[in-house]
Amino acid sequence: MHNVFRNARKCTSFSRNHQNVQNAVCFPASSSAINRKFSSQGTEPEYDVVIVGGGIVGMAAAREMLMRHPNLKFAVLEKENRLAAHQSGHNSGVIHGGIYYKPGSLKAKLCVEGLHLSYKYFDEKGIPYKKCGKLIVAVAKEELPRLEDLYNRGIKNGVPDIQMVDGAKIKEIEPYCQGLKAVWSPHTGIVDWGLVTQYYGEDFKSLGGEIHLNFEVKDFKVAQESKVKAVAANKKGIQVTASNGQSVRCRYVLTCGGLQSDRLAELSGCSREPRIVPFRGEYLLLNPAKSHLVKGNIYPVGHLILVSHSSVSTLPQE
Ligand SMILES: Cc1cc2nc3c(=O)[nH]c(=O)nc-3n(C[C@H](O)[C@H](O)[C@H](O)COP(=O)(O)OP(=O)(O)OC[C@H]3O[C@@H](n4cnc5c(N)ncnc54)[C@H](O)[C@@H]3O)c2cc1C
Incomplete structure (x- = not known):
């Protein structure tokens, strides 16, 4: 043995x-x-x-x-x-802020608590991370009600410093991103x-x-x-x-x-339910020469996500 x-x-x-x-x-x-x-x-x-x-x-x-x-x-x-x-x-390495979860749910509560505890732990241990924030961007009028809903959820969940920002502010945060409005979560980050x-x-x-x-x-x-x-x-x-x-x-x-x-x-003698249902996703890596195009996490109101992952393990803390 x-x-x-x-x-x-x-x-x-x-x-x-x-x-x-x-x-x-x-x-x-x-x-x-x-x-x-x-x-x-x-x-x-x-x-x-x-x-x-x-x-x-x-x-x-x-x-x-x-x-x-x-x-x-x-x-x-x-x-x-x-x-x-x-x-x-x-995984995507995101330190989530707790925007999406149903207000009052344990997931919502633990996600926000977890964000604070995670940063505290990283600081204590010297683990590199990047608090680069997250933008959820609406690019069409029909996405605005859903964006508003996400913002209200974020407020109810206690996501720290969450804001609704306009097109000009989006440009200030992410110069290469265009949108009508966005939810901005400045404390969302990335870590390994x-x-x-x-x-x-x-x-x-x-x-x-x-x-x-x-x-x-x-x-x-x-x-x-x-x-x-x-x-x-x-x-x-x-x-x-x-x-x-x-x-x-x-x-x-x-x-x-x-x-x-x-x-x-x-x-172990328990029920197999609920079962794991695998599904496939895809990551596309941005050419390093173009990495300046994305500074933080950019999410649509729908499904595709852009995450700034420029080797977080070597990043200095911000
Ligand atoms: C593509 C993707 C992106 C994600 N992005 C994020 C993100 O950005 N931020 C975030 O917070 N979360 C993210 N997640 C979710 C996060 O990665 C998971 O919730 C988390 O890693 C789950 O951890 P785990 O310990 O349950 O599972 P795992 O990391 O899978 O660990 C399970 C372990 O059990 C071991 N194991 C299994 N069977 C046995 C056995 N019979 N005997 C001994 N050992 C066994 C396995 O080898 C494995 O090491 C993402 C997940 C995926 C798939």
């Missing part, structure tokens, strides 16, 4: 340089202890709580739970050889969420959490020999097994599988 860990190298220092961070295979400080347990003893590492999925949701949940319950033992199980290998490392996930991982490990990479969960079961005794005694009676045969034990499991979340839910 120790072969599983063969290619992993320990992250002794955490570089702020994004390139280094992406290339590093981050591993828990106690990885050697885990190796020994797997190989020589043949015993399974035991935890109070296991989180399946090392995307931003799994890492954020793991970090927060460990901060709230420092006496419990936590582990994250991730099937890839690094954190944030899927959506969390491949994959990098943020790596930082969450470092926080988690520094608090004593363990991360098992290359651990593709294939099965959850109440361990046969402990069905009666361990579960009744509230011991680590759940066995989580990987596709390579490795396993860990725990008392509680939280699955955060992103696009695999319905499959993991089913595997």
